[in-house]
Amino acid sequence: MELDDDAPPTDAAAALRLIQDQRSATARRLDPDARLLYWPWGVAWLVGFGLFFLRFAPGDRALVDLPGWLPLTVLFVLLAAAGTTQAVVSVRAYGQVSGDSARRGKWYGYAWALGSVSIYAGLGRISEHLPHDLAALLWSATAVGLTGALHMAGGAVWLDQDLFRLGVWISAINLVGAFAGPGWHPLIVAVAGGGGILVAGAIARRRQQRRQQP
Numbered sequence: 001m002e003l004d005d006d007a008p009p010t011d012a013a014a015a016l017r018l019i020q021d022q023r024s025a026t027a028r029r030l031d032p033d034a035r036l037l038y039w040p041w042g043v044a045w046l047v048g049f050g051l052f053f054l055r056f057a058p059g060d061r062a063l064v065d066l067p068g069w070l071p072l073t074v075l076f077v078l079l080a081a082a083g084t085t086q087a088v089v090s091v092r093a094y095g096q097v098s099g100d101s102a103r104r105g106k107w108y109g110y111a112w113a114l115g116s117v118s119i120y121a122g123l124g125r126i127s128e129h130l131p132h133d134l135a136a137l138l139w140s141a142t143a144v145g146l147t148g149a150l151h152m153a154g155g156a157v158w159l160d161q162d163l164f165r166l167g168v169w170i171s172a173i174n175l176v177g178a179f180a181g182p183g184w185h186p187l188i189v190a191v192a193g194g195g196g197i198l199v200a201g202a203i204a205r206r207r208q209q210r211r212q213q214p
Contacts, residue, residue, distance in 0.1 A: 032093040034208050038201025040082035046194030048075030049140070049186040058183030060133055104157055112150055119146060133182035144174040144189055162207070166200045 051071035054064040090105075119142055127135035148171030155164025173192040177185035 032089045034204035036089045040085045042197030044078035044082045049190035052186035137182045141178045
């Protein structure tokens with residue numbers, strides 16, 4: 001007697017295993033590798049803000065003789081690369097998703113774009129009247145503060161505890177860096193911020209793998 005592999009399972013245990021396998025397969029297909037969403041940003045912060053600290057250390061000293069334009073250029077290039085990576089990964093994973101989830105993601109992206117542009121436009125009018133070290137602190141503290149706030153907002157929208165906690169952590173270390181003052185802020189953001197994002201990506205990936213196990 002031949003068995004039909006396409007026949008439905010004949011007992012409850014087999015049916016449950018089939019459902020779990022299908023859920024795991026769907027999670028693997030729709031849930032992108034969390035490391036690709038977190039780690040590029042962590043590397044950008046670690047390297048970019050790290051170069052800022054080496055070039056513009058406390059007291060406006062240069063610990064390493066770098067061109068003044070290099071830290072900002074490297075930071076922008078790495079941030080652009082991180083944003084491109086996240087966009088490509090997200091489109092591949094969620095491009096076929098529709099409904100409320102897709103709408104939330106689109107609106108959340110608009111919040112990032114419009115929020116950043118509006119804040120930076122205002123900073124551009126203010127920072128030119130400040131000394132270089134205070135202008136750099138204003139730009140970096142505002143940008144990092146916006147990032148922390150939007151991470152918390154994203155965690156609240158999707159009930160993602162990891163994302164919300166990362167936003168709290170970024171906001172907290174930004175506050176510490178702002179009070180520490182010029183020169184110290186990029187060091188704190190590079191080590192605690194960039195390092196924190198790398199750790200968050202590793203934790204998110206571990207939980208993701210547990211969800212994807214059949």
